[in-house]
Amino acid sequence: xxxxxxxxxxxxxGFVSLSYRLKRKPQANCDLYFLSRKPIKASNLSSSRSKTxxxxxxxxxxxxxxxxxxxxxxxxxxxxGASSSSSPSSSTSALVQSTGSIRKINFCQSCGxxxxxxIPDGEEKTRAICTSCGKITYENPKMVxxxxxxxxxxxxxxKRKIHPSFGLWTLPAGYMEIGESxxxxxxxxxxxxxxxxxEVLSPFAHLDIPLIGQTYIIFLAKFKRPHFSPGPESxxxxxxxxxxxxxxxxxxxxxxxxxxxxxEDTKVGRPMFHYGIINKxxxxxxxxxxxxxxDHHLKS
Amino acid sequence: xxxxxxxxxxxxxGFVSLSYRLKRKPQANCDLYFLSRKPIKASNLSSSRSKTxxxxxxxxxxxxxxxxxxxxxxxxxxxxGASSSSSPSSSTSALVQSTGSIRKINFCQSCGxxxxxxIPDGEEKTRAICTSCGKITYENPKMVxxxxxxxxxxxxxxKRKIHPSFGLWTLPAGYMEIGESxxxxxxxxxxxxxxxxxEVLSPFAHLDIPLIGQTYIIFLAKFKRPHFSPGPESxxxxxxxxxxxxxxxxxxxxxxxxxxxxxEDTKVGRPMFHYGIINKxxxxxxxxxxxxxxDHHLKS
Numbered sequence: 117x118x119x120x121x122x123x124x125x126x127x128x129x130g131f132v133s134l135s136y137r138l139k140r141k142p143q144a145n146c147d148l149y150f151l152s153r154k155p156i157k158a159s160n161l162s163s164s165r166s167k168t169x170x171x172x173x174x175x176x177x178x179x180x181x182x183x184x185x186x187x188x189x190x191x192x193x194x195x196x197g198a199s200s201s202s203s204p205s206s207s208t209s210a211l212v213q214s215t216g217s218i219r220k221i222n223f224c225q226s227c228g229x230x231x232x233x234x235i236p237d238g239e240e241k242t243r244a245i246c247t248s249c250g251k252i253t254y255e256n257p258k259m260v261x262x263x264x265x266x267x268x269x270x271x272x273x274x275k276r277k278i279h280p281s282f283g284l285w286t287l288p289a290g291y292m293e294i295g296e297s298x299x300x301x302x303x304x305x306x307x308x309x310x311x312x313x314x315e316v317l318s319p320f321a322h323l324d325i326p327l328i329g330q331t332y333i334i335f336l337a338k339f340k341r342p343h344f345s346p347g348p349e350s351x352x353x354x355x356x357x358x359x360x361x362x363x364x365x366x367x368x369x370x371x372x373x374x375x376x377x378x379x380e381d382t383k384v385g386r387p388m389f390h391y392g393i394i395n396k397x398x399x400x401x402x403x404x405x406x407x408x409x410x411d412h413h414l415k416s
Numbered sequence: 417x418x419x420x421x422x423x424x425x426x427x428x429x430g431f432v433s434l435s436y437r438l439k440r441k442p443q444a445n446c447d448l449y450f451l452s453r454k455p456i457k458a459s460n461l462s463s464s465r466s467k468t469x470x471x472x473x474x475x476x477x478x479x480x481x482x483x484x485x486x487x488x489x490x491x492x493x494x495x496x497g498a499s500s501s502s503s504p505s506s507s508t509s510a511l512v513q514s515t516g517s518i519r520k521i522n523f524c525q526s527c528g529x530x531x532x533x534x535i536p537d538g539e540e541k542t543r544a545i546c547t548s549c550g551k552i553t554y555e556n557p558k559m560v561x562x563x564x565x566x567x568x569x570x571x572x573x574x575k576r577k578i579h580p581s582f583g584l585w586t587l588p589a590g591y592m593e594i595g596e597s598x599x600x601x602x603x604x605x606x607x608x609x610x611x612x613x614x615e616v617l618s619p620f621a622h623l624d625i626p627l628i629g630q631t632y633i634i635f636l637a638k639f640k641r642p643h644f645s646p647g648p649e650s651x652x653x654x655x656x657x658x659x660x661x662x663x664x665x666x667x668x669x670x671x672x673x674x675x676x677x678x679x680e681d682t683k684v685g686r687p688m689f690h691y692g693i694i695n696k697x698x699x700x701x702x703x704x705x706x707x708x709x710x711d712h713h714l715k716s
Contacts, residue, residue: 223528225521225544225553230528238648241593244525253525255594256558259631293541294555297624297693298631299712318714319691322619322633324597331559331598333622348538389689389716391619393597412599414618416689416716 221253257329260370261301262289263314263337264378270355271375272344273362274309277351281367287334287374288312298333306337310353312344321374321390323410332370336387358382369394369405389416521553557629560670561601562589563614563637564678570655571675572644573662574609577651581667587634587674588612598633606637610653612644621674621690632670636687658682669694669705689716 221231221244229248236243236252244253264287265272273285290305292298299316306314314337321334344353356362358379366372373394381387392413400407521531521544529548536543536552544553564587565572573585590605592598599616606614614637623632644653656662658679666672673694681687692713700707 221525223523223525225523225525228523228528228530254591256556257592257594258556259559291554292557292631294557294629295626297626297712298622299624299691299693300626316712316714318716319622319689320716322598322622324599326595326597326600329594331592387716389619391599393599412597412616414616416618416620416687 221255224249224251225253226251255329257324257326257331259292259298259301259331259333260289261292261298261305261333261335262287263302263306263316263335264320264374265306265312265314265337265339267339267342267355270357271361271378272310272312272353272355274346274350275352275354276349276367277346278349283351284365284367285362286367286371289332289334289371292333299335302333302335302337307347309347309350310344311347312353313340314338315340318387319389320387321377321392323370323373323390323392323394325370325394327396330370332374334374366405369408372405373408373410390414391416521555524549524551525553526551555629557624557626557631559592559598559601559631559633560589561592561598561605561633561635562587563602563606563616563635564620564674565606565612565614565637565639567639567642567655570657571661571678572610572612572653572655574646574650575652575654576649576667577646578649583651584665584667585662586667586671589632589634589671592633599635602633602635602637607647609647609650610644611647612653613640614638615640618687619689620687621677621692623670623673623690623692623694625670625694627696630670632674634674666705669708672705673708673710690714691716 221233223229224231224246227246227249229246231244231253232247233242233244235241236245245251246253263272272288274288275285276282288306288309289302290308292301293304296304303314303316306312317336317338319333320336321332323332323334324330325332346353361375361379363372363375366375373392377390378387390413393411394408395411396404397407397409519533521533523529524531524546527546527549529546531544531553532547533542533544535541536545545551546553563572572588574588575585576582588606588609589602590608592601593604596604603614603616606612617636617638619633620636621632621634623634624630625632646653661675661679663672663675666675673692677690678687690713693711694708695711696704697707697709
């Protein structure tokens, strides 16, 4: 699949208009993506039903996130691999898993039959199809849910005691489970990682990371009582003043973006709700958490 | 698992405070949930790490959604079962699958070994564990992404030409795919279901339906050009004035809630961002789309 982005430039309304074109390689296993920013002409944007459409957004003009000095090489390919994910704990294999795990689906979960990797009738993407019972296995992005807890003008962070990103700081967050809501999941994760009981106040951020098949849903929250201590996956939990947040020692791009957005919002008065897409800068490693762009940033 | 909700009652601040308690049945296969609203005493809310915590929200006082007359029995257990979901197309089995499909995981996707259903070391939930290679299979909620497109004070709806909810109206929406963002997915689904090219304007709603393991992410959008026609999964596409929306013939609770919220917002001036949890009223069938409560409604 070739994914090209057209940046038409800033408009007078404070928005930039970006057009997308997704080209699929027939029979491809959907596990390799190339992200480019070369312009594509409007005349190339097809509206024919028989072709993949061009997609367009109108988004607010992006604020440039100035990445603080990077002093660590971090991995965020599979931030929560060990918990509630179908991803293996290896960050590298997790990246492959997230974007193209179809190749790892060798057998049918229902009947144990071997799978073939083909485009099913009436569909456009290659899927794992059981050669015995015919069942198609679909893979969908996963939601990571967490809390941004402010207490006396400080933010609660947890230092990870597990891999990946061992020893680095994160907001309490983890994979949303079947049977719970996003808010319940965020509260549960905060309990599990920081022994903190919190109340969810409002939704704050929805950040997609298409490259690794993850969506981060972060809520603003407050302590029910101002108690916290490290849970089994944390070595420390600490409140940081906004000026003291350890941006050089954060575990994941998603947390960096969330904290940056929150600090920006506090400067202008009140928290907004933010939607955005975190894309890795071309040519950088998934482990470099500061090497991202926040695209299609929308506020409500 | 027993899921009990404590409603402490409305506060003077215009919020109601609700406490949750999740009790797990050890060794349970997590495929049966019971939702009750009986009060539980505050003294029963444990903060011990060894027990499942009590969870609490502060949420805005819910506006009562008056369900329009129900003239159809609809199924929403698996609204997008045939597309990009691991759920089977049967709505009943999909419900079971979504909330407790672990019992359907009989074999390991990697090595084909048989699975056992146990709580892994260091975890709290029963998972499918391969008896051959030891791999744990996790199941996570799925995101359904879609667009609410207003054009000349009318909303675009599509009449479904597929089951479930054949012949009923919905916003264009479908499962988010690996490798795309939520906004891209919403634009893609709108193209596929209504042949319409749209621009996403802002995030509008995040609605969790824990009972069926789905999260709806709906964006406000507008036509790039005012053209639409039925895609392969739609028999009709039509613009409806807000007063003419066919509330008696909608396909899913999520769409009913989204449209109700939008209409409410238009009355007060501008669209907000909405978070909420759609719970079925106890004792009602999953197929009754009007038999829901919108809980923990938060706005940004």
